[in-house]
Amino acid sequence: MDMNEIKEIFFQECEEQLAELESGLLKLNDGDRDPETVNAVFRAVHSIKGGAGAFGLDDLVSFAHVFETTLDCVRSNKLEPTQDVLKVMLKSADVLADLTNAARDGGSVDEARSRTLIRELEALAHGETHAAEPAAPKPVAAASKPAEPAPVVAKPDVNDEGFQPIPFSFGDFDDEPAAQYVPTCQIVFRPNRELYAKGNEAVLLLRDLSRLGEMSVYCDMDRLPPLDKMNPEEAYFSWKVSVTTDKGEDGVRSVFEFAEWDCELDVRTIEEEIVGDAADDDEPPMQAVPFDLSLLEDGPAAGGEEEPVASESDAAAAIAAADTASKVAQVASRAAENAKAAAAAATAAQANQASAAGQTIRVDLDRVDRLINLVGELVINQAMLSQSVVENDNNGVSSINMGLEELQQLTREIQDSVMAIRAQPVKPVFQRMARTVREIADITGKSVRLITEGENTEVDKTVIDKLAEPLTHMIRNAVDHGLEMPEKREALGKNPEGTVRLTAKHRSGRIVIELADDGAGINREKVRQKAIDNDLIAADANLSDEEIDNLIFHAGFSTADKVSDLSGRGVGMDVVKRSIQALGGRISISSKPGQGSVFTMSLPLTLAVLDGMVVTVAGQTLVVPLTAIVETLQPEASAIHSFGASQRLISIRNSFCPLVDVGRILNFRSTQANPMDGVALLVESEGGGQRALMVDAIQGQRQVVIKSLEANYTHVPGIAAATILGDGRVALILDVDAVVAASRGQPLRQDISLAATG
Amino acid sequence: MKKKVLTVDDSRTIRNMLLVTLNNAGFETIQAEDGVEGLEVLETSNPDVIVTDINMPRLDGFGFIEGVRRNEKFRAIPILVLTTESDAEKKNRARQAGATGWIVKPFDPTKLIDAIERVTA
CATH class of the missing domain: 1.10.287 (Helix Hairpins)
Known part of the structure; x- marks a missing residue:
């Protein structure tokens, strides 16, 4: 695996985290105050920041950082997640998504927008925290430091006496080797027991010191009690070390970076002569010794060292002592090991069971x-x-x-x-719609609440992928055209906040997605007038409400007086309808003036297979999707009634149903077939009630694999797709809705004819 | 003998980076996705050093470190924490929980290997 692959993984992960972020924020928006929800939201942003940092995606990091800081305030209860706060956060989540996309695909983001949000986020974080206490991470860090030994990085360049080191150049002393002036650091290092308890090792620290330069070491074992009084976990040794190094005190201190809280540490720089003075005190003399790393257990670091092994006894003893100190601790800890082993195994087994549930693998599509x-x-x-x-x-x-x-x-x-x-849940698409709603609500100045239901309804991934576009468009329409402005809603006695409800459910082998708004409903007068203006219908046409409503699916139709930059975008509901149909789906609308509209889409769960009824029509083999068929029946002469010039009805259980001659409509034959010679398939078409399709014979029922006709040949009106039958022959799959529509007098090539008139 | 490193991090990205970096540096790497899994894996894997993140679901880094330190068998093991530069408070808490040292993010392979070498023999 190389960095590019990891980056790919990073972006995948970002998408998941962004989804997590959004759903978490929405939960908070709905009043969820579970700390785990806040944590999950925080973690999502934190993870994105972490990964982005590793790839040097600075824009992403800096935005995520500000976002994270504000979320941290919420997490620590310093900032109440009110609706206003969440509004900013949801927008921030959108910008974070934009930044992620920009980082992946190039392209730009709306910088003004992200700058505004950064300011808003910072205002939220500061506004709440400054008043309470200096709680932002940085101030805390600064405030807490003086109480403890200052970390090396933060230590100002001032030594204990308050002198600042003056930069000094050796350039003027070319005749003398600079090495002679390398300063010596004297270090007193007295570890506490905590140092060992946290997994640090005196011997390793000494090893690191030895890498700074020539080192001499003295181990002070005075505090070591007799064996019977010895606590194996206590720290008894201390070390006096002098290192000749050009890394300075900071370099020395950085060796103790991890350990400085858990030891007494004194580091001072001395000049060569003073080393002698110090040695003249009553302290034992120190000798410069090579540091013998062979005493350390085998490891990559030890193997790499090239230092001579001829160790002086002093140093060896010092190291051995350090080694012993830690070994004693290890032995002590192992003693208790067996007792705990059984209990630990039991816990592990239990935990294994827990983690076995819900395991997943990721597979390339x-x-x-x-x-x-x-x-x-x-x-x-x-x-x-x-x-x-x-x-x-x-x-x-x-x-x-x-x-x-x-x-x-x-x-x-x-x-x-x-x-x-x-099969995948529709959740990701639904979540994306939340953003769409927010954006349009912002632009139109309307107040909208999106309610989603059945997010976990599963459907084929191809269907999901192709669902986003028509859904986005429909939601834009619902908010832009459907919902009224808040003032108007209030005047009408409605909640000023409009509701858009997006629902998914399974129904008889299909997925049904409903989009309902509680807006004004379709303005039928306006639609009708528009249709007349656009020559879609004759001025005196007598249309039912349902037929008027369905006019909005016609090409080139838009009810907005002016094309707004929202619903506009050059596409109308006809494009939505066509893309739903391309998925083998149907769409219909029902609308109540003043109460809103409901768009209902019904889609197949998969685009790969279909349960079909294989029928014969005029010598051709056709497949009728089983989901469309309500029942099949053998017409009797007494049940057939003529109606108008060429229409015929069939009476079924005291109701009349138009009879549709499939062979005639598909132009397989020029004359009408005798209904008594064939079979009638009672089908239910979207919005059009029931129709009886006339076919010559039923061959049987089977599952067929759908092969796209459009991809392999071209679109054929009235035909949805093709398949290969058991005998190896190609059969066409009937587009029931198109055939039913054609039977109502709309020619099959309606798209073309409408385009010609409109 | 190869040194064994147990990494605990919920981010797939960071896990992969750790894996690649550590494998390239000649370590054997075992990975867990959160503190709970980390403690499970610990029992069976016997690592020489642990690298853990702080923000994780189920059991965070602090809890995980405390768990390791409570475990008689593994309480002396060096634990390095992945943390961010700005967050001294977190560093402190991790230290109090028993962390041996820390690696400052953004993730840098050299710093990681450096820190591991510092706390292991």
């Missing part, structure tokens, strides 16, 4: 698609095999038939399982 394609081929192949066995099976070899049946069942199960891999 291409691999799943390849598998799905192969399974598709397998299904076709299995069907062909069954068919040829049946055709050649004159002696009724039942064992083969049974085997084939099992094969069929297995194939079906494999297919279902593979499809399940691709």
Whole structure:
């Protein structure tokens, strides 16, 4: 794995974190005050910042940092997450998403927007915290430091006497080697027991010191009590070290960076002569000794050293003592080990069970698609095999038939399982809609609340991917055209805050997505007038409310008097309808003046397979999607009634239903077929009630693998797709809605004819 | 013998970076995604040093460090904390929980290996 791959992972992770962030913020917005929600939100931003920092994505880091600081205030209860605060945060989440996208794909972000938000976030963090206490991370750090030994990094360049070191150049002393003037540091190092308890090691610190320069070491063992009084976890030794180094006191102190809280440490720089003076005190003389690293356990660092091994006994003793001190601690800790082992194993087993639930793996989508394609081929192949066995099976070899049946069942199960891999909850798309709503609400000055339901409804990933665009457009429409301005709503006695409800659910093998708003509903007068103006309908056309409502799906139709930059964008509801249809879906609208509109989309769960009824029409084999069929019946002469010039009705259980001759509509034949010679399929079409489709015969019912006709040939009106049957022949899949629409007098090529008139 | 490092971090990005960096530097790497998993993995993996993040779901870095220090078998193990420069408060809390040292983010491979070498023999 290289850095680019990790970066790819980073961006994937960002997407997940952003989703987490948004859903967390929305939960907070709904009044959720669970600390874990706040934590999750904080962690999401924190993670993004961490990864971005590693890749040097500075814009992202700096924004995430400000965001994180403000979230931290919420986390520590210094900032109340009110609606106003959350509004800023939700916008910030949007900007964070933009910055992430910009970092990945290049492109720019709205800098003015992010600067404004940075200011707002900072104001939130400071406004609340300054009054209470100096709680922002930095002030705390500064305030707490004086109480303890100052960390090396923060230590000003002033020594204990208050003298500032003066930069000194050796450049003037070219004749003398600079090395002679390398200062010596004298270090007194007395570790506390905590130092060992935290996993630090005196011997390792001494090793690091030895790397700074020539070092001499003296170990003070005076405090070591007799063996019977010795506490194995106590720290008894201290060390006096002098190192000749050009790294200075700071360099020495940085060695003790991790340990300085847990030891007494005194570092001072001395000049060569004073070393002698110090040695003249009653302290033992120190000798410059090479530091023997072979005493350390084997390790990469020890192996790399090139220092001579000829160790002086003093140094060896010092190191050995340090080593012993830590070994004693280790031995002591191992003693208790066995007692705890059993309990630990039990806990581990328990924990393993807990983590076994909900495990997932990440798989490249291409691999799943390849598998799905192969399974598709397998299904076709299995069907062909069954068919040829049946055709050649004159002696009724039942064992083969049974085997084939099992094969069929297995194939079906494999297919279902593979499809399940691709199934994903609609949640991510729904979450994206939340942002869309916020943005439009902002621009239009309307107050909108988005309620989502059934976010966990699963549907094929391809469907999800293609759902975002039409949904975005519909939501824009709902807010821009559907909802009224707050003042108007109030005047009408409605809640000034409009509601848009987005719902997903499974219904009879399809996913149904509903988008409902509580706005003004469709202004039918306006729609009708517009349609007349655009020559979509005749001025005297007599249309039902439903038909008027459905006019908005016609090409080039827009009810807004002026094209706003929102719903405008050059696309109308006709594009939405077409993209839903391209997914094998249907869309309809129902609207009540003053109460709002409901758009209902029904989509197949997968675009790969379909349960279909195989029928014959005028010698052609067609497949009718099973989900569309309500029932099949054999028409009787007494049930057929003529209606108008060429229309016929069939009476079913005391109600009349228009009879649609599929062969006639698809132009398979020029004359109407006799209903008594065929079979009627009662279908339910979106918004159009029931129709009886006339076909010549039913061959059977089977699952077919959908092959796109548009991708392989071209769009054929009235035909949704194609498939390969068991005998290897291509059969066309009927587009029931298109055929029903055509039967209502709208020609099949309605798009083209409308384009010509409009 | 290769040194074994246990890394505990909930970010997939950072986990991968740690993995690549440590493997390249010749360490054996074991990974956990949060404190709870870290404590589980610890029991079976016997690492020489632990590198842990602070902000994690289920059990955060502080809790994880305390858990390790309470464990008789592993309480002497060096633990390095991934932390941010600005947050001295967190560094302090980690230290009090029993962290051996820290690695300041943004993640830098050299700093990481340096810190590990400092606390291991």
